[in-house]
Amino acid sequence: MNKLIEELKGLFPGVQGEEGIDMPTLVVPADQLLALMEELKQRRGFNFLSDLTAVDFKAEDRIEMVYHLLAVPGGEALRVKVNLSRHEAEVPSLTSLWPAADVQEREAYDLMGVVFKGHPNLKRILCPDDFEGHPLRKDFKLNSGKEGGE
């Protein structure tokens, strides 16, 4: 797996890699995400998008997009991360590679406020359409919603 990380670092200059406690982890700049994912899907066997989510690191003023890939049927797993600014959280959509990203990106948009460029239908999915704010952000206040707010 170390070999894979080294090779990918060679192909994508902005990529950082490390062995995580559960699986190898790559950190990639947002503008190289699509190309890296395409490489991983088409040529490295990571053909399955097994999860997509975001984490708000408010103290560090960043939002981290976290993707988990799986090689089917081999079973190898890989994590890919993208660091984004909390104020302009924007990342390319993966729906062109995996339609599975459609609903998951809408969820990350709805709950964490990450914008996915190129998503065909980026609107709220779990919260009502007129909901204000993104509830999984660390600074979300419970009374900022429409009901019960002051």
Next chain:
Amino acid sequence: MAAVEKDLMTQEIEINMGPQHPSTHGVYRALLTLDGEKVVKVENIIGYLHRGIEKLAEDRTYTQFIPYTDRLDYLAGMLNNLGYVQTVEKLMGVEVPERAEYLRIIMAELSRIASHLIMIASMALDLSGWTAWFPPFRERERILDLFEMTCGSRLTVSYMRIGGVAADIPPAFLPNLEAFLNDLPQMIDEVNGLITGNEIFQARCRGVGKIDLETALAYGITGPNLRACGLPFDLRKARPYGIYDRFEFDIPVLNNGDSYDRFVIRLLEIEQSARIIRQAMAGLPDGPVMAKVPRVIKPPKGEVYHQIEGAKGILGYYLVSDGGNKPYRLHIHSPSFVNLGALPKISEGGNIQDFVVNIASIDIVLGEVDR
């Protein structure tokens, strides 16, 4: 004739469909665009059951969160428990006692059987097979009885603990389980006689809601629904967790990727689960059921993503710890959410009555879709 048809004014209409499936009452509807009887477009309207469970996790201790996992897929609570506690254990490096590992396997597979039985019964019911509802539910009751005698609860069991399980099994458990397993083949025969072999059922399901393997993978479909498309992919074999690598079992696989195969594969999986349970019963060692873990769980700073083979597909927990006594972030990847996301693809181009079959055949539970 052609000229007459041309004069007819036709237009697409939108209808709100559902709830139809027993687990979708009040919590799901589909907005269908129809051209005559043909489904042109499906939009899933969800979120009615969204309780913000991931947000709640950030305000609960690691142990306090266990009961919330039951409320995701409330038809397979043991499996949700298992996935969560194993995630925390992985981050902490906790060793679970042997007896607890075996009990976990027994409970998890019983939970899988219970979940599949609901799918089988409710799919028959959705096609108006009222009689066929009863045998699976009758047998499922016996599983819930086993859960109740062990942990006092039937659906929301909260049985797993970080480091083991909440309680040892009572003396009556193993004999009752043995009797249940002995009766299971008879129930499967009954279901096959009533449903699987039924000509009307076959006519409604065969070739309906077909999806090919490549599309299924691209749409993130997992679990029995993926295995019905011809790929024997099961995390219990591909990335074994717990002690699954000690048991002999097969991964049933079917090739048509239609509603009928999604139904039949669950019957086949029940047989394999029963096989695993028998081996776990035979190998069940004596000893404690809880490891020595600190009273206050504080995993080290870091992140971990742990996936298990849930009843409805791959269930994943992504946990970020900041070293404190509460999760910094907990994301739950639920199979129903992604499988439901593929429902439009499965249903578009089919007939409206087939939509009922399709939603039953992918087997969703809304607690897990909305979280």
